[in-house]
Amino acid sequence: MKKRLLLVSNSTLHGSGYLDHCQQHISHFFGKDVKRVLFVPYALHDRDAYTKAARDKFKTLGYEVDGIHEASDPVDAVRKAEGIFIGGGNTFRLLKSLYDNKVVTEIRRRVIEDGVPYMGSSAGTNVATVSINTTNDMPIVYPPSFSAIGLVPFNINPHYLDPDPTSRHMGESREQRITQYHEEAETPRVLALREGxxxxxxADKATLLGTTGARLFTRGKTAVEYEPGSDLSFLLTH
Amino acid sequence: MKKRLLLVSNSTLHGSGYLDHCQQHISHFFGKDVKRVLFVPYALHDRDAYTKAARDKFKTLGYEVDGIHEASDPVDAVRKAEGIFIGGGNTFRLLKSLYDNKVVTEIRRRVIEDGVPYMGSSAGTNVATVSINTTNDMPIVYPPSFSAIGLVPFNINPHYLDPDPTSRHMGESREQRITQYHEEAETPRVLALREGxxxxxxADKATLLGTTGARLFTRGKTAVEYEPGSDLSFLLTH
Ligand SMILES: [Ca+2]
Ligand SMILES: [Ca+2]
Incomplete structure (x- = not known):
């Protein structure tokens, strides 16, 4: 089967509604064969309210949504899913819940072996990669590992922010943080996706979509800028 | 012995040099009895360069600096320290190195039992608290626990930033992140220290110093603002 992923930097773009900025990509991605999407709301505390928001939005695109937390057996829900969407929120909470509910391996298997389409947004994009080492979130809970679902052989930094030369704040810029990550041995590439x-x-083709471009950080090399529409298939080979 | 801590939000304030903004507090804190300060540079990759920067600055204040990584036995270095300063950088890297070098317990013992003065800046302030759950840093390495040295019974968020109503960025504000932390059960108070x-x-007295104030977040309650000079001794009781 062909692996199919839609990895979104952010669910809401400034000035528009939930998932509005990428709704045409969502419709095209899940297509006409998928009728029901399994939604994973683990990244936010109120799973019911979060599932309702996803359900309302996906309804307008012609899809039914099932919340994974509504199923008596979450692994079985993954086993039966036609499509999977993992929403954003706190990446640590999300990954810990994925492990607590023992669905990491089954999601990987369904996507890789069965070709079930996987959409992630923000934290849901982080957990699709090698590890959550390049999340922006606060470590509010301790997951059993930072290793994630591993659907691609690189990491992503969502909500990427370019350095702000006018800032007086002395916390590290995003670029400095990713550079610190790459000071560690054998760390994978980091695709920094700006909001939008x-x-x-x-399968073996990766394409950058949206409007704002991305920046690729590779250990020991200068960062490279990519325009929307760029073919990034080389990222899928180790 | 009396426990003595100086917990600084940030080592460098915009427009001034390393530790300049708090140098009078440092001199007053270590006083005349301390001659040598044990510096812990684990939060940055280049420990030698980092120790040189701390050494140069402390020299101007009349103190010698020993880098803990220069000692053949780091636990023994802690055992002999007259004063301890843990610098900022990446909190995950720092805490992992503290565990890797087995100095967490010995630092706690020296500060609590022997009254050795402990100064922390940024990440070095995070690790002095209950846990690193409220760091702002990127989780570039996986420490064996988020539990920290535990010199105070609350957490700190350094480099605190007030929400920016003009921002178009959709990542969580600092306030939202801390609120997400407090959605988790039995989470301690978080003192958010603005830069400065x-x-x-x-001992049992805690005083807010500097120029910019702090905001205290308590689970289930409204956040409270504190002006410089405030007596925060109540934070030391559970
Ligand atoms: Ca987030
Ligand atoms: Ca830092």
Whole structure:
């Protein structure tokens, strides 16, 4: 089967509604064969309210949504899913819940072996990669590992922010943080997706979509800028 | 012995040099009895360069600096320290190195039992608290626990930033992040120190110093603002 991923930087773009900025990509991605999407709301505390928001939005695109927390057996819900969407929120809370509910391996298997389409937004994009080492979130809970679902052989930094030369704040810029990550041995590449960017993966082809472009950080090399529409398929080979 | 802590939000304030903004507090804190300060540079990759920067600055204040990584036995270095300063950088890297070098317990013992003065800046302030759950840093390495040295019974968020109503960025504000932390059960209070703020603890007395104030977040309650000079001793009781 062909692996299919839609990895979105952010669910809401300033001045528009939930998932509005990428809704055409969502419709095209899940297509006409998928009728029901399994939604994973683990990244936010109020799973019911979060599922309602996803359900309302997906309804307008012609899809039914099932919340994974509504199923008596979450692994079985993954086993039966036609499509999977993991929403954003706190990446640590999300990954810990994925492990607590023992669905990491089954999601990987369904996407890789069965070709179930996987959409992630923000934290849901982080957990699709090698590890959550390049999340922006606060570590509010301690997951059993930072290793994630591993659907691609690189990491992503969502909500990427360019350095602000006018800032008086002395916390590290995003670029400095990713550079610190790459000071560690054998760390994978980091694709930094600005808000408004998304990555489409179909089998061995990866394409940068959206409007804002991305920046690729590779350990020991200078960062490289990519325009929307760029072919990033080389990222899928190690 | 009296526990003595100087917990600084940030080592460098915009427009001034390393530790300039709090140098009078540092001199007053270590006083005339301390001659040598044990510096812990674990939060940055280049420990030698970092130790040189701390050494150069402390020299101007009349103190010698020993880098803990220069000692053949780091636990023994802690055992002999007259004063301890843990610098900022990446909090995950710092805490992992503290555990890797087995100095967490010995630092706690020296500060609590022997009254050795402890100064922390940024990440070095995070690790002095209950846990690193409220750091702002990127989780570039996986420490064996988020539990920290535990010199105070609350957490700190250094480099605190007030929400920016003009921002178009959709990542969580600092306030939202801390609120998400407090959605988790039994989470301690979080003292959010703006850049330019620091907390002095002497036995059972805690005083907010600096120029910019702090905001205290308590689970299930409205956040409370504190002006410089405030007596925060109540934070030291559970
Ligand atoms: Ca987030
Ligand atoms: Ca830092």
């Amino acid at each position: 960017s998304l990555l489409l993966v179909e | 703020s620091l907390l002095l603890v002497e």
